[in-house]
Amino acid sequence: MVGAMIKLIAQSVAAPIVLVALVACGDRAGTSELVLLAGSAEDERGAEHDRTLSDALAGGATLEQVVELAAEKYAGGFVPDGSLIQGSVVEGARSDHLAVLRGGHCYRIVAVGGTGVEDMDLFLYDPEGVQTQQDPGQDRFPVLGLQAEICPLRGGAYRLQVHMYKGGGPFAARVYRTP
16 A cells, blocks of 8 residues: 555656655554655755855855855745754764754754864754754755655654764754744
8 A cells, every 4th residue: 555655646746856755663553654755956965065155154154144044045935943053063073952843844954064174964863862864965064854854743852963074163053944
């Protein structure tokens, strides 16, 4: 039955990239759901190929201003949800932050690494501690919610983790949600 549903959904979507996943929550019965995720080829590349962000930092823009610039492109139509998250992390270290996400909304999380940061990634963990998202880019402009939508069915306290893979320094991040 699921195969037929996937085929039906895939045929009815006119998007360049279509991903369908059957999501199951551990061994809990009745918690599976069918999730349809669609995006564009530009979304798949992510922010790592955007010279505008690098140029803005080089031109003296603040991290907050560059987060807002990235959000215009990668979270268009979304609104800020909560305050700006800021910190500084050395190479190889991580920094954890609370993100309260509500059911019925979809989210994008946009971040920018400052001077000295070469590769910074974001990870998102659900209220049970299961990793649900990871930024795949090797850059300092991670965005979550591009490759796979972040649309929790139920709200809760999520953990946003900033990980400095290469370099280190200041960063800023903000959560954006659908109105």
